[in-house]
Amino acid sequence: MAPNATGPAAAANDLLPVVPLFGARILYPGVVLRLSLRDGDAFARLDDNALVACVPVVPSPPPASAAPASGDGAENQDADAPSSSKALVPRPKGTHSPEQGRQHAVTSDQLAEYGCLGRIVKTVRARIGPVHGSIVLVEGLTRVHVDFISAHADPRQLYASVSLLYDSDIPDTDTNLANKVTAVRQTALALVAHLQSSLSASAVRDLRALLQSAPADQLSFALVGLAELSADDRITLLSQDLPDRLDLILTSLRRRLDAVNLAASIRDKVGDTLSKKQRELLLRQQLEVIKKELGELDGSGGMNSRDAGNDDVRDLEQRLADGKYPVHVVQHVEKDLKRAKAMNPAMAEYHTLLNHADWMLSLPWTTVSPDAMDLGAARAQLDADHHGLEPVKTRILEFLAVRKLRDALHGPILCLHGPPGVGKTSLGKSIAAAMGRQFARIALGGVRDEAELRGHRRTYVGAMPGVVVQTLKKAGTRNPVILLDEIDKLGRDPMRGDPAAALLEILDPEQNAHFTDHYLNVPLDLSQVLFVATCNSLDTIPRPLLDRMEVIDLPGYTPSEKTAIAATLLAKQHERHGLPANTVRIDPDAMQHLLFNYTREAGVRNLERSLATICRAVAVEFVGWRDQQTVAIATPERGESAKAPPFTKTVRVADLRDLLGGPKYDDDVYLRTMVPGLAVGLAYTGLGTGSVLFVEATQYPGKGRLQLTGQLGKVLQESGHLALTWLRTHAHALGLVATASDLLWADRDVHVHLPAGAVAKDGPSAGVTLATALVSLALGVPVRRGVAMTGELTLRGDVLPVGGIVEKALAAHRMHLHTLVLPERNRKDADEIPKEVRDELTIVFCAHLSQVLRVALDTPPTLTLPDVDVGATVRYYAPKL
Numbered sequence: 001m002a003p004n005a006t007g008p009a010a011a012a013n014d015l016l017p018v019v020p021l022f023g024a025r026i027l028y029p030g031v032v033l034r035l036s037l038r039d040g041d042a043f044a045r046l047d048d049n050a051l052v053a054c055v056p057v058v059p060s061p062p063p064a065s066a067a068p069a070s071g072d073g074a075e076n077q078d079a080d081a082p083s084s085s086k087a088l089v090p091r092p093k094g095t096h097s098p099e100q101g102r103q104h105a106v107t108s109d110q111l112a113e114y115g116c117l118g119r120i121v122k123t124v125r126a127r128i129g130p131v132h133g134s135i136v137l138v139e140g141l142t143r144v145h146v147d148f149i150s151a152h153a154d155p156r157q158l159y160a161s162v163s164l165l166y167d168s169d170i171p172d173t174d175t176n177l178a179n180k181v182t183a184v185r186q187t188a189l190a191l192v193a194h195l196q197s198s199l200s201a202s203a204v205r206d207l208r209a210l211l212q213s214a215p216a217d218q219l220s221f222a223l224v225g226l227a228e229l230s231a232d233d234r235i236t237l238l239s240q241d242l243p244d245r246l247d248l249i250l251t252s253l254r255r256r257l258d259a260v261n262l263a264a265s266i267r268d269k270v271g272d273t274l275s276k277k278q279r280e281l282l283l284r285q286q287l288e289v290i291k292k293e294l295g296e297l298d299g300s301g302g303m304n305s306r307d308a309g310n311d312d313v314r315d316l317e318q319r320l321a322d323g324k325y326p327v328h329v330v331q332h333v334e335k336d337l338k339r340a341k342a343m344n345p346a347m348a349e350y351h352t353l354l355n356h357a358d359w360m361l362s363l364p365w366t367t368v369s370p371d372a373m374d375l376g377a378a379r380a381q382l383d384a385d386h387h388g389l390e391p392v393k394t395r396i397l398e399f400l401a402v403r404k405l406r407d408a409l410h411g412p413i414l415c416l417h418g419p420p421g422v423g424k425t426s427l428g429k430s431i432a433a434a435m436g437r438q439f440a441r442i443a444l445g446g447v448r449d450e451a452e453l454r455g456h457r458r459t460y461v462g463a464m465p466g467v468v469v470q471t472l473k474k475a476g477t478r479n480p481v482i483l484l485d486e487i488d489k490l491g492r493d494p495m496r497g498d499p500a501a502a503l504l505e506i507l508d509p510e511q512n513a514h515f516t517d518h519y520l521n522v523p524l525d526l527s528q529v530l531f532v533a534t535c536n537s538l539d540t541i542p543r544p545l546l547d548r549m550e551v552i553d554l555p556g557y558t559p560s561e562k563t564a565i566a567a568t569l570l571a572k573q574h575e576r577h578g579l580p581a582n583t584v585r586i587d588p589d590a591m592q593h594l595l596f597n598y599t600r601e602a603g604v605r606n607l608e609r610s611l612a613t614i615c616r617a618v619a620v621e622f623v624g625w626r627d628q629q630t631v632a633i634a635t636p637e638r639g640e641s642a643k644a645p646p647f648t649k650t651v652r653v654a655d656l657r658d659l660l661g662g663p664k665y666d667d668d669v670y671l672r673t674m675v676p677g678l679a680v681g682l683a684y685t686g687l688g689t690g691s692v693l694f695v696e697a698t699q700y701p702g703k704g705r706l707q708l709t710g711q712l713g714k715v716l717q718e719s720g721h722l723a724l725t726w727l728r729t730h731a732h733a734l735g736l737v738a739t740a741s742d743l744l745w746a747d748r749d750v751h752v753h754l755p756a757g758a759v760a761k762d763g764p765s766a767g768v769t770l771a772t773a774l775v776s777l778a779l780g781v782p783v784r785r786g787v788a789m790t791g792e793l794t795l796r797g798d799v800l801p802v803g804g805i806v807e808k809a810l811a812a813h814r815m816h817l818h819t820l821v822l823p824e825r826n827r828k829d830a831d832e833i834p835k836e837v838r839d840e841l842t843i844v845f846c847a848h849l850s851q852v853l854r855v856a857l858d859t860p861p862t863l864t865l866p867d868v869d870v871g872a873t874v875r876y877y878a879p880k881l
């Protein structure tokens, strides 16, 4: 076909990049088209304002087998094509669907002869389906004839030499042409009037305005959607001059108008007999047309973005077809996609629907990892990962054994309870490895909103599934081991639902087979998931939640356990720092020094950090040594042996200061307990660790008042008052006042302080320590060095049991204290203290404060209390005293 004869034809000076356009997405003058280009597509990166030739790809001929024996087959098309458009790049075998065209090079003979000169208005980086790419807006400038196409080094990129085609102004004398323009406008207006019941008022207004204002030469282009032009006609339109274009669009508009009239008359006739489904179909078809039209007319390329959007829908449909999903999931996704298809992609809800479908298809509905239930291998795995922890490992193996016997067992949920760094998280990982399952972790610390666990309803802006669903997606199987980390730090906000309630459902085997995430809104089976929780403290876990779990205590490690673990950790650090095995050795004295003066902790986290610091420092020395070796080997005349012994570094006590800085802890417990009025207590912190607590008491002239400082909670303050009351009550028996009616410190004030002042403290277990400090002050007798105590005190001087005995004993042992005063009723708990620690401590059980004083004070008071037989009731666990 010759270039347009009615307008001036001008050849563009330069070769223009060709943007091939597939299907119905065609650029016309006056229209803005939105293109989705994936990274890797030809021209994925086009500069703003660049000129391009947008040329439609001619729909593929039928496959060879279906083609006529002779005539217009693919070969003949090639033969008929102008010589300039011969394939200059190899043509891939087979036919081209739009999708294929994306991935393979488009050949010049697949391109139409006419296209449109486009200018890049804007390029925005975006996600195109699953990959990165760009959204490019191209503005159509004028029609072009493609004169010549040449290939580029990249076979996917074609360049074209084009002639620009302009329409001449309609001369006043050409009434025929003016009449055609009027006829097109009127027919289109009539069509809009017929369709207006299914259009919004603003859409009708916009359409009418456009019909009145669109210039004659762009009118037909603006109406391709309304006229429902076929794919071939849309391409033909680019090659036609103005009168032919007007004829083509007028014919199509009239055909559509007739169809709409016919549909209306059928509808009238059939009336109410139309079934609901038919009505829906009809409405959807109408909606489709209207939206196509709107997309094209609003200039944002809505129609084309719809095509781009359809790609996403197609991707999801493909995933749905390829994957294995339960019926209810398939139904849900199909519903989502059906609704999305009927929508303009510019609508927010469109993306909501696709996101939802994407989430549904990403979850492991049917993928399970087979359980490797070899108990021997499980034991080996646990032993390889963790030194010691015998009771914990035994419990885990029992758990696995029962699970092996009863596959569908709704077993208890294990809760690993202990201070930081004792290996709770890594035990969770070992359990997963031992069972051959995937491992995933949910950090519950600070989760205050139920929706964080259960997701937001889809109606919320930016709604997402909850962490449970997200974690399951990450795990990729429906039976992973999920670690609910720090379950004791679960927050609570009365305004935002109770996350503990959601957790209750998640952990309840009766309910979790039908767990419903608000976002997904379909039941999700969590019954195959093995949940393992961790916590530092049991006090803050809501009771119903705690009842649902079986608590396994990890109270902390003894020095010998830590020394053994250090060997594993050191080997790990060698690997992490690229050091050959056994390069760093730690002398046993240095290890003890490291444990006592640098990392006095229940777990081994700081120990691991210190070992990492040591390895880093040694790595510097090692690199220097290795470089020297290389030089020595290269220059043997210097006399060094080519085979030097391997580099090793033994860390001794004296090296620790250089490697780690000064000690972080010292023997302050001993230094601080040399004066009367100072006692050492044992506390159990919210982190699940035992620690040493000092009580300082002093007195000065005043009015008999008691002052308590050190950020003490209400219970602790009351314990202080109680201790003073006991002392005053028994002041006469202790020989502190002359007669029973005299008040001790009537003209003095007493100040009791518990360092560290910045740390809040509370609880009743410091009662005996407070009383001991006050008695020591009143008698002027210091508390024995190395003695620590714990126990609640009653007004009568009885000592009541307290919690965290094992942790407190480990803390006392860490601080090198030798005697532990415990409540008599905690005797059973002392059996839990590791033997190694028990053997090195003297543990005294007391039922009454008078017994405590007798053990604790350097010079025990000559106390004769009528109701207590001191000698008979003081019992020693390991009587070394």
Ligand SMILES: Nc1ncnc2c1ncn2[C@@H]1O[C@H](COP(=O)(O)OP(=O)(O)OP(=O)(O)O)[C@@H](O)[C@H]1O
Pocket: 385, 386, 387, 388, 389, 418, 419, 420, 421, 422, 423, 424, 425, 426, 427, 534, 536, 565, 568, 569, 603, 604, 605, 608
């Ligand atoms: N018994 C052990 N044997 C070998 N390594 C251990 C042992 N216990 C702990 N570790 C190591 O100590 C480090 C800290 O452990 P982990 O992070 O599991 O502690 P945690 O108890 O989960 O602490 P947190 O409460 O702070 O989360 C890990 O590198 C772990 O492998």
